[in-house]
Amino acid sequence: MIIKLVVNGAQTTVDIAPGTRLLDLLRDRMGLIGTKEACGRGDCGACTVLVGDRAVPSCLVLAARTDGPVRTVEGIAADASALREAFADRGGLQCGYCTPGLVVRAHQLIESGECDTSEGDAVRRALAGNFCRCTGYNAVIAAVQHAAAGRAAPDGA
């Protein structure tokens, strides 16, 4: 079947099998390998991408049913540069496998203003769907809070 969708700002037309997951389309057909697969069943958040303004597990989304423009970790790289730097500077990543999904989810969190990022517990709850086996999360939370604070006060005020 032929589908059309927008990925990282570009209109794309692809011929896919009907059951193709968005994750596989992104990784195997489009070369966007920043999006990772771990559990493959919606539990871990490694495959998180943005569809419209929502952060979704791309392993659970059929490519043909994708109902909005898709942004992957590659697509948000420029907008999330401060967030990515904060992850690196504050020890928010170790092996890095979970990092693209966490960065996408955290970027959506900061952009949406859907939680009080000054509250560490609120950030922790918001990121609860993104598993990390390495960091223990404290550094991840600190990185997200640092980036969120910088965004709120870009002049360092």
Ligand code: FES
């Ligand atoms: S690989 Fe999609 S949620 Fe784990």
Ligand code: FES
């Ligand atoms: S940094 Fe290794 S799983 Fe998160």
